[in-house]
């Protein structure tokens with residue numbers, strides 16, 4: 001059941017788009033590469049993405065796998081939750097068997113989403129560089145900024 005759902009969800013997922021939500025993917029097809037979000041990947045992108053095979057691999061830190069593995073690594077969640085996340089992303093309904101999140105998992109997710117949101121705010125803020133915040137430092141440390149009222 002879970003493996004069937006996993007196959008459906010992976011098929012419905014655009015791996016390059018998924019990885020592109022976390023790190024910029026350059027190139028297309030078999031040559032698609034990205035700076036790895038899981039280690040301090042500075043100049044040469046070490047993470048390769050094969051959209052055809054639905055897999056990714058980082059030659060720097062050795063992490064890799066499929067779309068579910070990427071979600072598990074990037075969002076610090078388990079297999080079942082990664083299945084739910086990708087199903088929701090693809091607009092699929094996996095039914096009532098979906099995981100009921102425990103409170104700590106929900107809090108982790110909220111923390112991660114908040115930090116990601118603040119990081120994106122900083123990345124899109126042109127004044128960040130003027131204030132001495134180098135992009136690569138901001139990326140490595142996942143630094144963010146807040147908006148009034150946030």
Ligand SMILES: [Zn+2]
Nearest residue numbers: 036039058061
């Ligand atoms: Zn890596």
